[in-house]
Amino acid sequence: MSTGTAHLADAGPITTIGFDGDDTLWDSESHFVLTTKRFADLLEPWLPSLDAVEEQLLEVEGRNLGLLGYGVKAFTLSMIETAIEVSDGAVPASHISEIISWAKELLDHPVDLLDGVVETVDRLATSHRLILVTKGDLFHQESKVARSGLAESFDGIEIVSEKDPETYRRVLDRHGVSPGEFLMVGNSVRSDVLPVLEIGGRAVHIPYHVTWALETVEPERHQGFDTLPSISDLVDYLTPSPT
C-alpha cells in the first residue's frame, strides 16, 4: 500500500495525529450526493440529465467558493442560484422552499460514525495527542463534533476555513507540535495529505467511496504518503513491526 518515498518508517516518532472529520470520521459527502440527486429530479423539466445538473451546480459552486466558502449553507445558496439559472427564472418558489428544507435536513442529520472510528480513536487517544482538523461551516462542524461523541478523545478541535499549508502550520504552532512529529489522517488527498507533506509533516490517505469533485486531484501527484483501506488499519500501521 506504500505509494511513495517519505512514509512512516523513514522518520522519527509520531506524537500527534490529526484527523479529518467529514468522510474520515463520519459520513458526509453521501448526503450531498443524495441531495444533488433530489435536486436533479427537481430540475428535470428544464434540464433532464443528472450529469448536466451536476456539472452546472459544480460550476456555480466553484465560482462562489471565494465568497461563500464550504458547507451546507454555501451548497444551498449555490443550488438555489443554479435552479434559477437552469430554469431561466421559471423555477417556482415552492421548489426553492424545498431546497431550503433539504439544507435543514442536511444540517440536522444524525452523525453517522464510519466503521472502526470509535475503536481506533479510543485506542490512539491512549498513546498519542489527537487533534481534529475539519473544514467547513463553524456552526455545523461544532454541532457534528458535539453529536459525534468523540470530542473528549481529542486534545484539540480545529475548525478551519481552508486546509492549506499555512493553516496546518498555524494549527501545529498553536499546539506546540513540530511538523516532523505530526501525522494527518484523512480522505482528501488535496486537503488532508498534500498540504501536510508540504510543511514537512506526514499523512495517511484513507479513501472514501465518494469524493466531492472539487476535492479530487490528479493521480500523478500522489506520492510521498501511504494509503490505508480503512481507519481500522491505523493502529497496526503506527505500531512498528517486530523485524
Next chain:
Amino acid sequence: MSTGTAHLADAGPITTIGFDGDDTLWDSESHFVLTTKRFADLLEPWLPSLDAVEEQLLEVEGRNLGLLGYGVKAFTLSMIETAIEVSDGAVPASHISEIISWAKELLDHPVDLLDGVVETVDRLATSHRLILVTKGDLFHQESKVARSGLAESFDGIEIVSEKDPETYRRVLDRHGVSPGEFLMVGNSVRSDVLPVLEIGGRAVHIPYHVTWALETVEPERHQGFDTLPSISDLVDYLTPSPT
C-alpha cells in the same frame, strides 16, 4: 460612566484584552439594516410595512438560529424563506436572485474600521496581549480579519460560533489567561459583556448606534461593568489615574 460594582479599579492588573469584531472594530450591522430595507422594498407588494417585514424576518431568523447559526449566509437563507412565506409562494425567482446578489455584496463589502480603532489597537498592542474574539461565519470573519489589516496586532484570533461563558473559558484556557486578568471590549452586552462577567472576567461595553434585535438584553441586567462612549477612550480607561 460607571454602571456597576465590579469595574476596573477593583481588581488586579489586566494583561489581556479581548476585542469583539463586528460593530466594535468595524462596521457590520448597518449593512444588514440597509439590506433589510432593500428587502422590505422588494416585499412591498405583499407586505407594505418595513416594521412588519422586519418582525417577520426576525421571527424566521430566530427559529433558524439553532440550525443555521449566525452570519450572512444564514441571514440570506432566512430572507429567502421569509420572502416565500410573506408572498405565499408568489415571489418570482428574479427576486430570489436579487436577494442572493445582496448576500454576495455583504460578503464582499470593504471592511470599514470604526473611528479610533487603528490608534487604540496599535497603542494597546504595545502594553497588552490582544485577542480578537468574533462570532459568525468562519470564512467571512477570516476574510474580514485579513482585510482589516489588524491581524498582526493580535496575539490570537478566535472565531467562535456562540459567545457564551463556556466559549470564553475555552478561549482563555487556550491562551493560558485567567479570567481575573482578562478584559473584554465589545458592543453587545449579551455576547461581549455578560458571559465574561459570569466567568469572573471584566468587560467594557462600547455601544454602537445599531444593534441586532437578537443581541439586545433588558436594561435591568446591565451591571458590573463600565460603558465607554468610544473605543478611543479605552487607553485612558486602562491607565490608572494619578491620585
